[in-house]
Amino acid sequence: MKKVKNVFLILSLQVLLISNVIAHIGPTVKPNTKSVSAGCTPATASTEMELNNVRCLIHTGGDMWWDFLNARYEVPKNSGKMALFAGAIWIGGTDVNGQLRLCAQKYRTNGNENWPGPLKVTGPEKGDVTPDICSKYDRHFAVTKNQVSQFRAWFTAKANGDQELLNTQFEGYDVPDAIKNWPGNNYDPDYDFQLAPYKDIDGDNRYDYTMGDYPFFDLDKKEVCNATNDLRKSILYGDEVL
Numbered sequence: 001m002k003k004v005k006n007v008f009l010i011l012s013l014q015v016l017l018i019s020n021v022i023a024h025i026g027p028t029v030k031p032n033t034k035s036v037s038a039g040c041t042p043a044t045a046s047t048e049m050e051l052n053n054v055r056c057l058i059h060t061g062g063d064m065w066w067d068f069l070n071a072r073y074e075v076p077k078n079s080g081k082m083a084l085f086a087g088a089i090w091i092g093g094t095d096v097n098g099q100l101r102l103c104a105q106k107y108r109t110n111g112n113e114n115w116p117g118p119l120k121v122t123g124p125e126k127g128d129v130t131p132d133i134c135s136k137y138d139r140h141f142a143v144t145k146n147q148v149s150q151f152r153a154w155f156t157a158k159a160n161g162d163q164e165l166l167n168t169q170f171e172g173y174d175v176p177d178a179i180k181n182w183p184g185n186n187y188d189p190d191y192d193f194q195l196a197p198y199k200d201i202d203g204d205n206r207y208d209y210t211m212g213d214y215p216f217f218d219l220d221k222k223e224v225c226n227a228t229n230d231l232r233k234s235i236l237y238g239d240e241v242l
Contacts (some may be wrong), residue, residue: 040134042112047140050077051239056084058242060138062105062114063088089114120190133188140242141196143178145217151179152219155212175209182207182215197234215241 043061050056055077058064064087065073071082088105095101105113117137120126154173157165166173184198184207194205201212217236225235 039131040115040129041131042108043114043116043134043138045116045139047142047242048072049240049242051144053077058140060116060140061108061112062103063108068108118186118191118195121192123190125190133191137183141178141181141183142240142242143176143182143215144240145219145236145238147176147178148214148217149219151175151209151214152212155214159212179209179214182209184213184215197236 043059045060046067047058048055049058053076055072055074056065057067057072065071065084066086071085073082073084075081075083086107090102090104092100092102092104103113115129115134116139117129117133120128150173154166154170154175157170182198183196185193186195187193196207197216198207199214199216200207201214202208204211207213215236216234223235
């Protein structure tokens, strides 16, 4: 895993610090499971990444590499050797009034700092989130670079009417759910419309895989390294992303 981005966490902050927490001593109490911010319940989803020679556990609550009790960052995978115990996303910055704010989750033992899903960007509840949105995004959207590369090759052959190629290399091909369900847009009112990065083939500013759009891996290695503030156009790296 080369890079992990939380594309759904929108903060009115000037980000000053993003840091990992690494520890060898676990928490002394169980993780907090109370319902808190905006009525949302704590994140529950997890995904195990195991490409190449590493296997690690990632949660939707902003923490990773542990199962709330044991280390789950195994190198080499299948060896039983754990290189790290736990980690979490730390973000600090100042708000519009110059006040220092810090999100620094450790073991979920003294409350929760992170919830899945975007925050409202308009209206009187700007910066808030509703329980239904938290629940909707309490999952990982996982896709591999190989899936995207194969999809683009299939779509190009289909668009060009290359029936021979479709019959020989793509017979029985079905677009993966990872590409069909990629969260490029959010159609819920008051929230940002643009979410996860995607290549907008037809230039309509909407993610639509039926028009050839795909999660934005730089398949041709021609893009400038994230030279934009538009999250939709940010480049995805590595062999697999969440």
